[in-house]
Amino acid sequence: MEAKTVKQSRTINASLVLPSDTNNRGTIFGGNVMSYIDEVAAITAMRHSRRSVVTASTDSVDFITPANVGNSVCLEASVASVGRTSMEIFVKVISEDLFTGKRELTTTAFTTFVALDEKGNPTEVPGIIPETEEEKLLFETAPQRKKMRDERRKHNNDFVKNLRIDKMI
Template identity: 45%
Template sequence: MNKKKFARESEVIMTEMVLPNDTNTLHNLMGGRMMHFIDIASAIAAQKHSNRTVVTASMDSVSFEKPIKLGNVVTIRAKVTRAFNSSMEVYAEVSAEDIPSGTKQITNKAFCTFVAVDQSGNPIQVPELVPETAEEQRLYQGALRRRQLRLILAGRMKPDDATELKSLFVDND
């Protein structure tokens, strides 16, 4: 599959309101519920890019920077940052808005990996991703290093084989 898609074509914006059933005893959105929201928005972005059914392969680098309060409106922006053979990295950024006070802040960020599969559940090739903006190019360039780190941590790659990641630590002069 040689077809290329622009990064903006995969962007997803999902909005949810934090209700009492979503919160812990401090009336903050539970972390697992936040990860659920991120997984859904990111899966939709991966499906839009690949035009295929996708499965979650990993969720890493999830940050919980600020609590999200009961009644806040949560917005998740997710988009594919890079496509490999059958897998895609998706970046998700979460913001919380307190509508009565007029405040909005970024609260969470995450990188997720999805694999496109055929009707039998076997991995299938996905289109190449074309970054356009400076931010998309920055995320695209870092995706290979993040992928190599994931593979090393999963025991699927030897550290010596992670050339992109190793180049950050080894002086090549």
């Protein structure tokens, strides 16, 4: 399977922040941003693998500055690293005041997707070729994030074993 450049699957999507997207302070609901992130990241993963994908994890979503009603939010998603069947996708969200042109980094996120074959089983994905400085930084720091993901998954699995689901409130 031939490796692909990061730019071959990069996905960019812009949306207008409308009043129905915002809280009582006039800033976008975090849940809306998270939904946008999952969608643009999934498209990127499908573009890279040319397969159906499922979200395996959302490692982090960091809200840095708010996006206000009337702003645009532009999401840019790219493959940061790949495993045998998984793809780590980095998403950055930039808000823009459409009247002044002021742009701010609003949110960053790392998500992981798994590619599936026609029977719904995990299937191999192409490697990636980082070209820009940002792409190289994301690629070089991926092993540290994978280690943290693996540790978090182990702790979560241990925790989940102790949860009771036999009684509902």
